[in-house]
Amino acid sequence: MQIPLAYGRTGLTISLPDAAKVTVLQPKHVDGLPDDTQAIRDAVRHPIASAPLSELVAATATVGLVFSDITRPTPNHRLLPAIRAELAHLPDAQIVLFNATGTHRANTDAELRGMLGDELVDRYRIVQNDPHDRDAHALIGTTTSGNDIWIDRAFLHCTSKILTGFIEPHFFAGFSGGGKAIMPGMALLETVQRNHNAANMDSPRARWGITWGNPVWEEVREAARMANPTFLVNVTLNRDKQITRVFAGEMDAAHAAGCAFVQKSAMVAVDAPFDIVIVTNSGYPLDLNLYQSVKGMSAAAQIVRDGGSIILAAECWDGIPEQSPYGRLLKEATDNPSLLATIRTPGFHYPEMWQAQIQALVGEKAEVYVYSHHLSDTQIRNALLTPCGPSIDATVARLCAKYGPEATIGVLPEGPQTVPYLVQ
Secondary structure, rough: EEEEEOOOOOOOEEEEOOOOOOEEOOOOOOOOOOHHHHHHHHHHHEEEEOOOOOHHHHOOEEEEEEEOOOOOOOOOHHHHHHHHOOOOOHHHHHEEEEEEEOOOOOOOOHHHHHHHHHHHHHHHHEEEOOOOHHHHEEEEEEOOOOEEEEEHHHOOOOOOEEEEOOOEEEEEEEEEEEHOOOOOOOEOOOHHHOOOOOHHHHHHOOOOOOOOOOHHHHHHHHHHHHHOEEEEEEEEEOOOOOOEEEEEEOOOHHHHHHHHHHHHHHHEEEOEEEEEEEOOOOOOOOOOOHHHHHHHHHHOOOOOEEEEEEEEEEEOOOOOOOOOOHHHHHOOOOHOOOOOOOOHOOOOOOHHHHHHHHHHHHHHEEEEEOOOOOOOHHHEEEEOOEEEOOOHHHHHHHHHHHHHHOEEEEOOHHHHHHEEEEOO
């Protein structure tokens, strides 16, 4: 049985035994829109629970237009020009593009040009969120749970704030998109760390597809509203990264509509857990490093049995990154239990600890194998994971021998674009 996997830019095909009990899990396919530029234009002119964008933004306004960074497949080069066309009554000097890097590194000039196109990069001022620069952020309030919300000052100074992004199920925030463009997108590291704390990550509600009652998502929403967003434009994508729908308007209403659409198409019910789950991180650009690929591990963990095995196929051209806080946390830990004990220590705060925590929780449930052309066996072991060996096919054969002839295999070829869940 030949199964193509989303892996890097080119993909990867695996061969599984024909006699194996294999279930391939994929989202319902939704065709790309025939004219996505027109769809964006229609959505912002006929928005959800809002006046049209052009009517909301005065000719004297200063506009902050937020876009996703290189770790997201958001079609910024399609979204931003279409939105700009609706703001024809404003000169370029009154529009600033904000790169919502959150806690990630700044994007290079080449990356920005690849994401936005040369014209936008050359034409507009671009501000990239620096989560480490307190002076570049301002305190705008305190959430119900006591988190001080610090957001980029330049963004806050804009009189009209337009958020963009794409919606997919998210492993601890429920869904991406919406207010995440502001927090963590434009937030100070300390604000993000308090939101992504160990108690929130341990919450049974901080999971795929859950918004209300999810402590992470609810605080993200509360923080974003403090910044007074003017308008939201979110899209959904299919496996070919084509725009399938556009949701524009008032932040909460437009995001809720997008989440409802994604939930119907991306979430797949499973009757029983599998012995082995093969998963990707949805290919380029989502599988750029191991940090991002924890999402794929988390999706697989939803349907692997306790004591089972997960095989992650992720290109990781950007490495772990090994010198990132996440990479250092993994390298300094001896095993998953000690890593979790460190993270759960009262008062412990460390950048990217949430990603390490979720990986450790997955590792407590199942052994995780990693197949990557850009990570060495030593790097994988230092990250508390198991090298896959020469091929996924060979690893599957060994695991089938271990679990016996009745071993069951689940395959998520599009990674967390498909979110499986066990039927209760």
